[in-house]
Amino acid sequence: MANTRLEYLFMRHYEKTATPQEKEELLSMIQDEAHAAELTRLVDEALRRREPAFELEDDKADAILSSILHTGSDIGEYNMINVAPPARRSKNWYYAAAAAILLLGIGGIYRWLQQPVRVTPQVITAPMAKKDVAPGTNKAILTLADGSTITLDDAHNGALAQQGNVQVIKQDSGQLAYRPINGNQNNSLQYNTIATPRGGQYQVVLPDGTKAWLNASSSLKYPTAFTGNQRIVVLTGEGYFEVARNEQQPFLVQVQGVNVEVLGTHFNIMAYPDESAVKTTLLEGAVKVTKGGASALLTPGQQASIGPEGARFITRTVDVEEDIAWKNGYIQFSDATLPAIMRQVSRWYDVEVSYANTIPQKEFAGKVPRTVPLSQLLNMLQYTGLQFKVEGNRITVIN
16 A cells, blocks of 8 residues: 555655655655555656666665665765664665665765666775865965965954955954945055865955855955946956945956956856866856957856857856855766866865776766765765775775
């Protein structure tokens, strides 16, 4: 007999309409072996509605449940609950639960397979380092107009410096901000630069109230007070902006020869030198992206991609949540190549990545919290058949 509550919760999650309470209840029911038969039926029915076909092998199901459920750690969007070791569970339950977790995306990483892929349970060819590699944190260096620097992650909250008629403040939230002060101090135009290292991120509120988030290995140069008819900043790496609206003073981001002009809007720019293009993704409002004599006007949900070959624009509609996942605390990717994923991993975990053999020609989809240590992230990736060798801060991908 069908378990109608389980079916209801399963379909709510499958259709992405489940509440947080319903998600927790579904996870609890998935872990109950009594629901194995009904869970298998629901998974099979859902898979028949999906193309391409999906096949989950027994050893892969064991690995998924051992790592995702048994750890009891925060993998993916939900805090998993400890379950009994594999030996105490039936084979049917392991298949059903693991398939459901992959299908629903609960486990933090998933992949629809074009063809069945055999996965070896122990794919880490060398032991993880005794001291795991921690994820990145909030850290940055602020360079003042006179060239002096402040390490923001070590600095106390409150006033840090004075730049002309502006006071530089580290707020209780940890973000950097600028506050005008009265007086007859030097009013000459002064510039500050905030820079994040590999394994770092930071947020700054600019003098006009614009909020900027910097991803790892990025920098932003800006004046301590915006004067004239434009608000101009210079970006390297990746940044997300929520621009304070001012129709009389457009906001302009300069990055690798590309100009992004806005009045007041939310957008992301990714411009790492090791990426193939400068990508501007718009969430709200409108932006004008210009390089040389070419330009494109974006509407929400669109992305302009400009390659190094010249002012050639590719404008398309994208999943904006994926492009700003880093700002929201996730490593997220869909239809991504392995090198593209590992570049994210390299910057956030401050590790070097190399390939022992030919780079696998596969595409992946997944979503992993940026708070997990490196070993957990690699353990998730290994379910797709990848193998890794980790030595200190060096990762070797073994095909």
